[in-house]
Amino acid sequence: xxxxxxxxxxxxxxxxxxxxxxxxxxxxxxxxxxxxxxxxxxxxxxxxxxxxxxxxxxxxxxxxxxxxxxxxxxxxxxxxxxxxxxxxxxxxxxxxxxxxxxxxxxxxxxxxxxxxxxxxxxxxxxxxxxxxxxxxxxxxxxxxxxxxxxxxxxxxxxxxxxxxxxxxxxxxxxxxxxxxxxxxxxxxxxxxxxxxxxxxxxxxxxxxxxxxxxxxxxxxxxxxxxxxxxxxxxxxxxxxxxxxxxxxxxxxxxxxxxxxxxxxxxxxxxxxxxxxxxxxxxxxxxxxxxxxxxxxxxxxxxxxxxxxxxxxxxxxxxxxxxxxxxxxxxxxxxxxxxxxxx
Amino acid sequence: xxxxxxxxxxxxxxxxxxxxxxxxxxxxxxxxxxxxxxxxxxxxxxxxxxxxxxxxxxxxxxxxxxxxxxxxxxxxxxxxxxxxxxxxxxxxxxxxxxxxxxxxxxxxxxxxxxxxxxxxxxxxxxxxxxxxxxxxxxxxxxxxxxxxxxxxxxxxxxxxxxxxxxxxxxxxxxxxxxxxxxxxxxxxxxxxxxxxxxxxxxxxxxxxxxxxxxxxxxxxxxxxxxxxxxxxxxxxxxxxxxxxxxxxxxxxxxxxxxxxxxxxxxxxxxxxxxxxxxxxxxxxxxxxxxxxxxxxxxxxxxxxxxxxxxxxxxxxxxxxxxxxxxxxxxxxxxxxxxxxxxxxxxxxxxxxxxxxxxxxxxxxxxxxxxxxxxxxxxxxxxxxxxxxxxxxxxxxxxxxxxxxxxxxxxxxxxxxxxxxxxxxxxxxxxxxxxxxxxxxxxxxxxxxxxxxxxxxxxxxxxxxxxxxxxxxxxxxxxxxxxxxxxxxxxxxxxxxxxxxxxxxxxx
Numbered sequence: 001x002x003x004x005x006x007x008x009x010x011x012x013x014x015x016x017x018x019x020x021x022x023x024x025x026x027x028x029x030x031x032x033x034x035x036x037x038x039x040x041x042x043x044x045x046x047x048x049x050x051x052x053x054x055x056x057x058x059x060x061x062x063x064x065x066x067x068x069x070x071x072x073x074x075x076x077x078x079x080x081x082x083x084x085x086x087x088x089x090x091x092x093x094x095x096x097x098x099x100x101x102x103x104x105x106x107x108x109x110x111x112x113x114x115x116x117x118x119x120x121x122x123x124x125x126x127x128x129x130x131x132x133x134x135x136x137x138x139x140x141x142x143x144x145x146x147x148x149x150x151x152x153x154x155x156x157x158x159x160x161x162x163x164x165x166x167x168x169x170x171x172x173x174x175x176x177x178x179x180x181x182x183x184x185x186x187x188x189x190x191x192x193x194x195x196x197x198x199x200x201x202x203x204x205x206x207x208x209x210x211x212x213x214x215x216x217x218x219x220x221x222x223x224x225x226x227x228x229x230x231x232x233x234x235x236x237x238x239x240x241x242x243x244x245x246x247x248x249x250x251x252x253x254x255x256x257x258x259x260x261x262x263x264x265x266x267x268x269x270x271x272x273x274x275x276x277x278x279x280x281x282x283x284x285x286x287x288x289x290x291x292x293x294x295x296x297x298x299x300x301x302x303x304x305x306x307x308x309x310x311x312x313x314x315x316x317x318x319x320x321x322x323x324x325x326x327x328x329x330x331x332x333x334x335x336x337x338x339x340x341x342x
Numbered sequence: 343x344x345x346x347x348x349x350x351x352x353x354x355x356x357x358x359x360x361x362x363x364x365x366x367x368x369x370x371x372x373x374x375x376x377x378x379x380x381x382x383x384x385x386x387x388x389x390x391x392x393x394x395x396x397x398x399x400x401x402x403x404x405x406x407x408x409x410x411x412x413x414x415x416x417x418x419x420x421x422x423x424x425x426x427x428x429x430x431x432x433x434x435x436x437x438x439x440x441x442x443x444x445x446x447x448x449x450x451x452x453x454x455x456x457x458x459x460x461x462x463x464x465x466x467x468x469x470x471x472x473x474x475x476x477x478x479x480x481x482x483x484x485x486x487x488x489x490x491x492x493x494x495x496x497x498x499x500x501x502x503x504x505x506x507x508x509x510x511x512x513x514x515x516x517x518x519x520x521x522x523x524x525x526x527x528x529x530x531x532x533x534x535x536x537x538x539x540x541x542x543x544x545x546x547x548x549x550x551x552x553x554x555x556x557x558x559x560x561x562x563x564x565x566x567x568x569x570x571x572x573x574x575x576x577x578x579x580x581x582x583x584x585x586x587x588x589x590x591x592x593x594x595x596x597x598x599x600x601x602x603x604x605x606x607x608x609x610x611x612x613x614x615x616x617x618x619x620x621x622x623x624x625x626x627x628x629x630x631x632x633x634x635x636x637x638x639x640x641x642x643x644x645x646x647x648x649x650x651x652x653x654x655x656x657x658x659x660x661x662x663x664x665x666x667x668x669x670x671x672x673x674x675x676x677x678x679x680x681x682x683x684x685x686x687x688x689x690x691x692x693x694x695x696x697x698x699x700x701x702x703x704x705x706x707x708x709x710x711x712x713x714x715x716x717x718x719x720x721x722x723x724x725x726x727x728x729x730x731x732x733x734x735x736x737x738x739x740x741x742x743x744x745x746x747x748x749x750x751x752x753x754x755x756x757x758x759x760x761x762x763x764x765x766x767x768x769x770x771x772x773x774x775x776x777x778x779x780x781x782x783x784x785x786x787x788x789x790x791x792x793x794x795x796x797x798x799x800x801x802x803x804x805x806x807x808x809x810x811x812x813x814x815x816x817x818x819x820x821x822x823x824x825x826x827x828x829x830x831x832x833x834x835x836x837x838x839x840x841x842x843x844x845x846x847x848x849x
Binding site for chain 2: 221
């Protein structure tokens with residue numbers, strides 16, 4: 001115990017200055033992140049205005065807004081799962097294929113015999129099962145996430161095609177169909193939107209308020225540091241893919257409700273939409289930082305664009321180009337707002 | 343006839359990185375056709391200097407002249423164009439390309455400006471390899487299939503494929519057998535006979551005596567001696583130059599020698615070994631004791647620490663905490679048993695750079711602040727705050743972003759993590775790396791205080807004075823083996839350097 005006190009005093013002036021600057025920087029950073037979410041919200045407002053002007057009667061109709069929200073709900077649930085995977089330093093390319101597989105498995109004649117519960121249960125279990133395979137391959141088989149989930153993409157789609165033989169499987173369970181009816185409301189909102197809201201809230205709490213969320217951020221931010229800090233990195237990775245699979249299962253059920261059927265072409269390119277929504281929302285593709293609210297805003301922006309383009313009879317091609325431009329712009333903004341991200 | 347200007351002069355070179363002044367006024371003069379040796383301890387600035395010379399770093403100030411003309415080395419390509427080639431210690435070859443493709447990477451012989459003429463490159467490569475005495479290496483083979491020694495030859499061929507006048511070799515002999523070293527020296531001899539200058543970096547004094555003509559000694563970013571005759575300067579003088587210090591560190595007081603001898607060891611390491619990294623190591627650590635491992639980079643210091651911690655799987659031996667053996671190769675088992683590690687690469691291995699101080703401190707103790715996975719963030723923050731306050735971390739704010747902190751305070755955050763966890767054994771790997779001189783004394787005091795409170799500390803540092811000043815006992819390592827164990831008070835820096843460089847204790 002020689003002289004920590006004097007040494008401390010000696011260091012104080014400079015580090016106090018440093019700390020003041022540090023707090024200033026972090027405050028500004030925090031502000032910037034808020035500005036980011038706000039700007040996304042601003043984009044959404046502008047889009048709504050554009051929709052209201054270009055197609056005043058159709059766009060602002062309750063039925064259309066309801067449609068937009070419902071469409072956003074399915075991809076939104078997938079995006080919440082994707083946000084966790086990306087925040088944890090991974091990627092899941094198989095989400096669309098898992099949605100397809102879960103939706104057809106849950107609508108086979110054999111499953112439909114068990115009614116509502118049978119369909120819901122099967123969709124969720126198939127989703128979680130695919131997530132388990134992804135997670136085991138990545139966490140314990142040490143496959144690169146890109147490859148493992150690419151393989152899952154191919155095989156899950158293949159299996160979905162095999163189950164249906166290419167045909168659409170019509171749902172004959174009334175309780176399921178009722179959920180998707182135009183006039184179905186729970187607590188005043190369409191049931192699917194309610195599911196999306198619930199998944200969003202739970203996802204936000206899980207990421208921001210639990211040890212699970214903290215460990216996800218640690219593993220994604222610096223896996224080596226997390227490992228040396230005593231975190232079970234592999235188990236955490238497994239959980240992340242399980243969670244993504246679970247979200248896919250839920251989304252598959254929502255699609256079944258929405259379409260009244262199961263098809264092997266369901267969830268086509270969901271992986272791209274979900275990744276894009278998460279990234280423009282502010283989740284770092286390299287991991288270590290994720291935002292559920294940003295992802296949800298990202299999904300809403302994309303869905304609204306699609307809707308406006310459709311209402312104005314614009315080609316899908318133009319739509320895709322606009323989406324691409326938005327992704328690039330968002331990532332450029334992200335770069336700007338990350339100083340010291342060497 | 344006017345005297346030839348030197349091939350290269352560097353004068354007053356300075357270079358700072360955040361928190362560190364890596365070069366603080368270096369002068370170097372190299373004549374054509376000489377082997378000029380660069381000596382200095384780890385961290386003396388050798389690597390930074392050669393990176394400046396290779397155009398990889400830009401100096402903050404200072405002048406470089408090349409054959410009498412002032413030059414700026416803006417990029418590695420600019421340095422290469424002048425005829426400066428660098429062979430780094432960590433080979434920078436691309437394993438998936440062939441030998442010839444590597445040699446001519448970036449300056450491929452082409453026709454019409456873009457069609458690579460592979461046969462020409464292969465023929466030229468074969469010729470270079472013959473000149474280097476290694477015609478057995480097939481220019482078409484993949485570099486990834488070659489041995490380390492052969493890869494080094496390829497690096498050298500790459501250097502020679504340019505019109506080279508100066509070759510910088512960073513510890514070229516480290517990965518070589520004695521015969522291969524002989525061959526290396528023959529090549530160096532041929533090169534200098536052709537008028538090419540060589541800057542040779544090595545820790546092995548005997549090598550420097552064999553091939554060097556002159557020696558420049560670096561210490562703490564300054565050149566303390568230039569142009570010493572390599573053959574005749576006595577070892578003593580060289581070591582004195584390397585170690586003489588202007589800055590005296592303030593070390594906390596130690597308890598009396600042998601104070602811990604009576605108590606039961608908290609950590610016992612028995613015959614722990616990893617092939618190719620370190621020979622069986624035995625050591626005991628008692629509560630309140632700081633034991634230091636001294637040795638050069640590559641002597642197995644960090645590897646031993648990481649193996650004790652379970653981050654590397656041992657090939658043999660075991661680690662016991664309070665008499666109970668740990669599951670080998672499991673960090674979680676080590677952490678659960680009460681071991682904590684402050685890793686060598688603080689940013690890459692220790693910290694979550696995007697997170698706050700509080701998150702970084704609590705990361706190993708999260709479940710304590712959670713009920714059913716639900717984090718109680720107020721308790722978490724308060725506990726983290728308490729821990730960083732005990733180590734007088736600045737700023738006194740658990741919400742500060744960790745990346746805005748100085749190196750010393752970042753290190754305190756890592757220590758606070760283990761303090762919060764209540765660990766019994768603390769493994770410190772280069773705890774003061776990147777920490778400026780003023781903050782070091784404070785860190786030393788903190789470490790000693792933790793030991794006084796009953797923690798057992800195992801310390802690794804490439805700075806010999808740090809080990810000697812802070813530790814109670816010292817184990818000296820050389821090439822993976824413990825060559826000497828002694829009370830820290832019985833050793834001096836000179837003696838330890840002799841031990842780590844020559845391997846034989848001098849009286």
